[in-house]
Amino acid sequence: MNIPQELLYQQYVRRELETYRAPYDPELEFYSYVRQGNTEKVKELCRESFQEKKGLGILSDSPLQNLKYHFAITAAMLARYCIEGGMEVTEAYDLSDYYIHKADLMKSKKEISTLHPQMCLDYTTRMEKMHRNHACSRPVAQCLEYIYDHLHNRITVPTLAAHAGISPGYLSHLFAKEMGISVSSYIQSKKIETAQNMLCHSDYAISVISTTLAFPSQSYFTSVFREKTGKTPMQYRAEHFRTSSIK
Structure with a gap:
């Protein structure tokens, strides 16, 4: 593909997903x-x-x-x-x-x-x-919006810091303080949440989902997915997928 x-x-x-369930x-x-x-x-x-x-x-x-x-x-x-x-x-x-x-x-x-x-x-x-507005500061709010819009890219702290106009070190400190989680962990969580939705509501191959969400390899994607959900992507899809016709 x-x-x-x-x-x-x-x-x-x-x-629009044309689902039949x-x-x-x-x-x-x-x-x-x-x-x-x-x-x-x-x-x-x-x-x-x-x-x-x-x-x-x-x-x-x-x-x-x-x-x-x-x-x-x-x-x-x-x-x-x-x-x-x-x-x-x-x-x-x-x-x-x-x-x-x-x-x-x-x-x-x-x-x-x-x-x-x-x-x-x-x-x-x-x-x-x-x-x-969960984050009190404007820089963190800007980063949250950027992350949501760029889950298909590899997102780094320096990239986010440049977008927010602050230093990478300060961003890491501020993000962890306000969100209670590191920047990298937050990005991973959002990518896995999106992967879960794609596994449930699309018929994309697991390799395509991995590539789409900018994981460096399918094996790494599977490892992170299992760590976050307790299941492999294949197991998760087998339990949650609904028969659908997608155009």
Whole structure:
């Protein structure tokens, strides 16, 4: 496969995955993306109109009231997942109450369908901001953003330090102090998290995933993956992969 690493990584991160699996799995996946603050993925998944979403149960004989009930369930789930992700309980429930009340006043399914992605993205952008502000200093926040955008590259402390405009030694000290983990360990963890998602939701070969995430060799990738997850990439995929059709 002769696709540039950057393009392959961006294709994975940004494209829509046409998955065919039990309805419960994509729901959990969706709420996980909200909790992660992954606005790009949540935008993609919100393209389907809420009122036309398949698999919604019948909770009321009134189609409008039925959609309102499902909207309220979604709001409650968003609040729960975001609280688990670190959002303040009061903020999460205040948002939920606000959107449920707003939906309750609406007179059409179309209005509720328009409100649905607004609510989801409101939670997601708040989580994204919270994750980025986890580090108090601007240099570390800049590095976190750079790491996320360049997981397809080999990322070094000098590269990050130059991006943040500080010395490598100071960056290493500051990053460890604010994040509670070394720069290299953090980068490895983020690469392995991405590898886990790719193993679960794509049919890329393990060698391709290793190369895409800029590991020096497949054997090193396997070693780090086993250290972080307790399983080899092949074992992990065998346990978590869902049959999918990917174009």
